Amino acid sequence: MRKDYNLEKRKFVIGGFIVLVVAIYLFRLVELQLSDNKYKESADSNAFVNKTIYPSRGLIYDRNGKLLVYNQPAYDLVMIHKDVQPFDTADFCNTLQIPRADFEKRLAEITDRNKNRNYSPYIEQIVIQHLSAQDYGRIQEKLYRFPGFYIVKKIVREYNYAAAANVLGDIREVNAKDIENDKYYNPGDYTGDLGVEKSYEKFLRGKKGREILIRDAVGKIKGKYKDGADDVTAEAGNDLKLSIDIDLQEYGERLMQNKIGAVVAIDPSTGEVLALVSSPGYDPALLVGKERGKNYAKLVNNKYKPLFDRSIMAAYPPGSTFKPTQGLIFRQEGIVDLTTAFPCHRGYINAGLRVGCHGHGSPIALKPALQTSCNAYFCWGFKRMVDMKSKYGSVPKAFEVWKNHMVSQGYGYKLGIDLPGESRGFIPNTKYYNKMLGEGKWTAQSVISIAIGQGEILATPLQIANLCATIANRGYYYAPHVVKSIMGVGILKRFKEKHHTTIDSRYYDDIAEGMRMAVLGGTCRTANLPGWEVCGKTGTAQNPHGRDHSVFMGFAPMNNPKIAVCAFVENAGFGATYGVPIGSLMMEKYLNGKVTRTALESRMVNSNTIAYSGVKKH
Amino acid sequence: MELRSTNESNNTLLRSIDWLTVILYLIMVVAGAVSIYAASYDYDGASMFAFSEFSGKQFLWIGLSFVIGFSLLLIDRRVYEAYAYPIYGVMVLLLAATIVVAPNIKGSHSWLVLGPVSLQPAEFAKFATSLALAKLFSTYNFSLKERRNFLRAVAIIVVPILLIILQNETGSALVYMSFILVLYREGMSGFVLYAGLCMIVYFVVALKFSATLTMGISTGAFIVFVIIMVLILAMLFIYCRSFILGRNVSLGYMGAALLVVGLHFLGVDINGYVFFFTVIGASLIYLLIGMFHDDLKKVLITVIFAVASIVFLFTVNFAFSKLQPHQQMRIKVTLGIEQDLRGAGYNVNQSKIAIGSGGLWGKGFLNGTQTKLKYVPEQHTDFIYCTIGEEEGFWGSAGVLLLFLILILRIITIAERQHTAFGRVYAYCVASIFIFHLCINVGMVLGLCPVIGIPLPFFSYGGSSLWGFTFLLFILLRIDAARKDYGAW
Structure with a gap:
């Protein structure tokens, strides 16, 4: 048998071929099994x-x-x-x-x-x-x-x-x-x-x-x-x-029916919100289940915007409820003392500008000015402070001092309530007026209306209620919140922090006294509640949407307060007509557990101011 | 006298048998049965040896295959040579009879049902065909170069192919294509293998990259043209050993390539067909002129090869369009052109997931989710390799590949140490069949080859295939054990 050695070499081709194929397959195994996890995931998604x-x-x-x-x-x-x-x-x-x-x-x-x-x-x-x-x-x-x-x-x-x-x-x-x-x-x-x-x-x-x-x-x-x-x-x-008291909340919503606005009640000693009424409201059950989409669309398209929580989202001119802040600043800055009086001849009249006021004695000092809600007093005080070059150097510098005091009282920034969508309101600063009126071209006179909570000033009902709580506390507040406790966790840390204002606590007593006088013999006598020392301040906020907004803020009792309230009723006229009764009834309900002034109550429940609203935008 | 001689021969048999192959065989059949148990294991957890389980049956087939193997070793090697043609004849008749007798099982007529047992004659025809081929090549003064002999060899191969195709078992029929390796070893021109390999490469590349364009022609065609140019150069240097022609043509190609890149940056883009026809055409004309100074015949073959390659390229798409839609789909899925995870690609995708999820060490015996929860079809037969990949990981699946590699290389070694053409050719037949099964089965499971349903030797469930491979291997062992008797015979 002859053996062809030339052909025998071909064993290397055949052997080489299978070695090559096995090598390729080994590479493929490496690629499939060792290089990525994708196949493992696919297998798991198959099987599990x-x-x-x-x-x-x-x-x-x-x-x-x-x-x-x-x-x-x-x-x-x-x-x-x-x-x-x-x-x-x-x-x-x-x-x-x-x-x-x-x-x-x-x-x-x-x-x-x-x-x-x-x-x-x-x-x-x-x-x-x-x-x-x-x-x-x-x-x-x-x-x-x-x-x-x-x-x-x-x-x-x-x-x-x-x-x-x-x-x-x-x-x-x-x-x-x-x-x-x-x-x-x-x-x-x-x-x-x-x-x-x-x-x-x-x-x-x-x-x-x-x-x-x-x-x-x-x-x-x-x-x-x-x-x-x-x-x-x-x-x-x-x-x-x-922290909401559901009975108080329901009561507030009942008082506010057929009105547009908000009622906020805070426990000043903790910052807990007792009631947070936005009107018109809606039944929360509407946004459940199959009909949710349809109902949601209806609420969105409703011209009174029920989904818009006016208590924290709406920024209104605070009107005269702003005045206590001014008194505090004037005292802190030494602009006035308790005896300083300013003239008021039915208003602040200066250099061809007139900010109207109503009948009361003249000249007038701080406490009676709060009692009667005198516009002129606060305009004069504001003018004296902002124009005091001897103390501050210039109008802008004085104005910055004023603004910082305002911010410390909870205005101009979000208070940080534990609800989405809070508005920050608005407190102008020097930069804002420099841009609007020109640098060096403005004085207290040019922006005088902000002294009485009009002009550029905007605040949410929550900020007004919080201000009231600050006065009740004589100089500090806790960020308002609606959750008293998360079961098993407690309260969020930020709601345990005390926020002190830049105003000394001793000046607050005079302001509280002025507000007490307003209840006893001033603008908000309806707020008087036998058995409780109620302090209050009305506001009648001019606005571009129609009739004035009716505002009230108040707290009770005067010492060791239990409740601070802000009632804000859009386009309802004088503060005394709607704001005061509603705020006062809220206090009565909370403090006494029941309301005895049934005539006042039914007048509020049955009244309708929605007709006067210039509903456009807020 | 007779008795003593037999005893002696049996002693020699024990000593001269190739134990490495026997051990590899034993490892593989046992590993196979264990894998089958894992593949068919249900959470109800029957015993590995229960006859109701696939694994239990497989252990029975293994036991019987030991009997078969031992019996095959007892038969004198001369019997295999002497009865090669009759055995082949009987098998061909059996294959033909099967077409008529066999019941229709999923469209195939390949199973002979004998009482409780079903047998697949195609599995046994492999060793018969191998014996017949070996017998043919061992005839005195046989040379493949004679056309008559070549045709005889082809006939021996083609007859079972045709019969098995008629049984509708195309996969099994394709196995017989592997004998081309035997023909090559025994003197068939290597050019056939080379041309076949080129055709496969052209086909795969042209289809795989047909979706994008390069130089205005399909990227597939572009790459094939480049491959043809490289092959022309390789043939000039290695095959024709013509360094001057090779150097000149490569300089020409490089110049042309630089020119087309330069023109591209100048904003002139030349169409690919124009470029390649010009450049390759020019080089071929140059070769036709230059060949008269050189090895005329070899350069001419190079030119013919180049022309044939280009012609083939243009017929690929045409040929492809002539295939059955499901065949086109299978090819496209294999090449990664199409994703058809619900249809043709489902098996392969699930088997890739099974193997890929095994990682380095596997999920552990009986912990494979892909196979346990029956995501991989045919997991105990054709896709048995998945179970190994999933449960034993990279080491297990690489180990199985290496076992096969050692076995095949061992068979080639055995082949080359035979003193007779009969022994050598038979051994190469065995090697070729194992090579084909390994390449196609594992390639299919790994998603590298189209899905062709053939078993993984010794691992896939089934008595017929196990016995078929046992026949192949133990006849080889018997022939090999007697190689030293050659002088005495």
Whole structure:
């Protein structure tokens, strides 16, 4: 047998070929198994079904432990598109009693990424929200016939009182942006939308649980992965105890019906908000369940803007309620003492400018000026301070000192209430007037109306109530807040900090006394409440929207105060006509637990000022 | 006298048998049965040896295959040579009979049902065909260069191919293509392999990169043109050993490339077809003139190769459009042009996920989710490699590849140490069949080859294929064990 050695070399070609192929396959194995985690994830997404277990959302109580908001189960029909297999559409639609065309349209909507940015065949998509009890029962029985469709139990909020919607807020389904910003959320989850539901979302929502199930290729669930060793139980959200007194809140809303405006009541000793009324309000139950979208649109389109929380979002000219701040600044800066008197001949008349006033004695000192709400006194005082070059050097420098005192009293910046959307109001500074009137071209005279809370000055009802609390406390305030305690957590740190004003506490007594005089024998005599030393200040705020706003701020008792109130009624005329009675009734209700001035009460409840409102914008 | 001689021969047999191959065989069949247990394991957890399980049955097939292997070793090697043609003849008849007799199982007529057992004659035809080929090549003064002999060899290969295609088992039929390696080893021109390889490369590249444009022509065509130019140069240098022609042509190509890049920066873009036809055409004309100073025949072959390559390139798309839609789909999915995870790509995608999710050390025996939960179809037969990849990870799957590599290289070594053409050719037949099965089966599971349903030897579930490979291997071992008797015979 002859052996061809030339041909024997070909064993290297054949052997080399298989070595090469094995080498290529080894590289491929490295690529598949060692280079990335993608296949591991795919395998897990095949085999494991992560079932989310929703925690129950925190409940909300009022300050006296009355339950305001609680949870009710609701059932959503969802699908995981990847797992959906051909099914009997007719049977499905009959069971749920929906027209087939609607169902097909809904499916098309879900899978259209233009309309549903969160679409993924691997993630639960809501097909029908809030099944009725009957539908739930029927579909639950037949669900095994429709692989890929599941029932998810969700919660909806239920309300015991048709009040405090602006404080409580509501929950809504998360949108694409929420999901982007917070990994906690999946499509179909709920999140707080307004009120404390939004600001305390992270406490209320709790922690989601997870159950890992094993699923085979045909979609059959084979059991729990590792017998549930890796499962996570859901943690219920923290309950909230509001500082709101729901009875007082309801009462405030009743007094304010058919009026536009706000009522804020604060416990000065803690900064806790006792009532936060915005009128017109709405029933929080409107924003729950299937009808939410429709009702929400109605509220948005309502010309009185019920969703706009006037108590914290609306910035109004504070009018004469501003005057105590001026008295405090004048005393602190040594511009006036208690005997300093300014002339008032039915107003401040200077260099061709007249700021009108009403009849009272002249010249007039600080306390009587507060009692009678004299415009001239505060204009003269303001003029003396801002134009005092000998002390401050220049008008702008004097004005900055004035502005800083104002800011320290809680004006011009947000107070930091634990609700979304608070307005900061407005206190002008030197830069603002330099820009508006020209540098060096303005004096106290040019901006004199701000001395009486008009002109550029804007404040929210909350800021006015807070100012009142500051006076009640004689020089400090706690940032107002509506949550008294997060159960299991306590109160947020920032609400335990005392904010002192730049005014010495001793000057406050005179102001409180002036306000006491206003109640006893001045502008707000209606506020007098036998048994309590009530202090008050009216305001009649001129505004570009029509009739003057009727404003009142007051606190009681004069020493160791329990409540500070601001009532702000848009376009209702003199402070004394609506502001004072409403604020006073709120005090009576809170301090006495009941109201005996029933005639006054029914006059307020039955009056209507909405007709006078120049509803345009705020 | 007779008795003593037999005893002696048995002693020699034990000593001269190739134990490395036997050990590799034992490791693989046992590992195979364990993998089958893992692949078909359900959470209900039946015993590995229960006959109701695939693994239990596989252990039975393994036991029987030991009996078969041992029996094969007891038969005198001369029997295999002497009865090679009759065995082949019987197998061909059996294949033909199967077409008629076999029941229709998923469109294929390849199973002979004998009571409780089903057998696939195509698996046994492999060793029969190998024996017949070996027998043919061992005839006195045989040379493949004679056309008559070549045609005989081709006929021996083609007959079972046709019969198996008629059974609708295209995958098994393709296995017989691997005998081209045997023909190559025994003297067939290497040009056939070279041309075949080029065709595959052109085809894959042209289709894979057909979606984008370069120089105004499809990127696939562009790359193929570049490959053709490189191959022309390689052939001039290595095959023709003509350094002057090679140097001149490469200078010409480089000049042309620089020119086209320069013009591109000047804002003039030349159409790819114009460029390549001009440059390659010019170089070929130059070669036709230059070849008279050189090895005329080899340069001419180079020119013909280049022209044929270009012609082939243009027929690729045409040929592709002639394929069945599902075949087109399979090819496109394999090349990564199309993603069809629900249809043709489902198996491969799931098997890639299974293997890829194994990582370095795997998920552990019986812990593979892809295979346990039946995401990979055919996981205990054709896709058994997935289970190994998922549960034993990189080390397990690389280890299996290396076991096969050692086995195949060992068979090639055995082949080359045979003193007879019969032994050598038979051994190469065995090597070629293992090479083909390994390349296609693992390539398919890894998503590198189209899905062709053939088993992974010794690992895939099934008595027929296990016994078929046992026949192949133990006949080889018997022939090899007797190689020293050659002088005495």
